[in-house]
Amino acid sequence: MGAHPCGGGPAPVGARLMNGYWLGVLTPFMIVLGILLLWLAGSLFGAIVSWAWKKAHYGLLKKGWIAEDYDEDSREWTTRPGAERLAAALTRYGEYRVFPLFGWMILIVRDHKPNDKEKADGR
Numbered sequence: 001m002g003a004h005p006c007g008g009g010p011a012p013v014g015a016r017l018m019n020g021y022w023l024g025v026l027t028p029f030m031i032v033l034g035i036l037l038l039w040l041a042g043s044l045f046g047a048i049v050s051w052a053w054k055k056a057h058y059g060l061l062k063k064g065w066i067a068e069d070y071d072e073d074s075r076e077w078t079t080r081p082g083a084e085r086l087a088a089a090l091t092r093y094g095e096y097r098v099f100p101l102f103g104w105m106i107l108i109v110r111d112h113k114p115n116d117k118e119k120a121d122g123r
Helices: 013-060 080-090 116-121
Strands: 069-071 076-078 096-101 104-109
Touching (some): 069 080
Antiparallel strands (some): 069 076, 096 104
């Protein structure tokens, strides 16, 4: 038997049981608070990662549009002339890489042909 908190004789049985009582009362609230704090920390981490991903994604990728032009042959407005010019520019060097990724087609192309000096050096 432990000592009474105010000094004197041994602590009454009720005093020892009250410590366990408050522990039992507070435990569910602490569990809920802990879960809430974990959820809050996870949401904050997710928001930071989402923000960083958007900064990297929109900073690295540029969006372009093929303008509509008037096609003299078909006598209508179409994107065909612009698309043909884009295809010619993309394949000018003759070599390209295509990566299909989640419904997107990623093209990696050279924007110029290597000259003879670069070919001789092996670069």
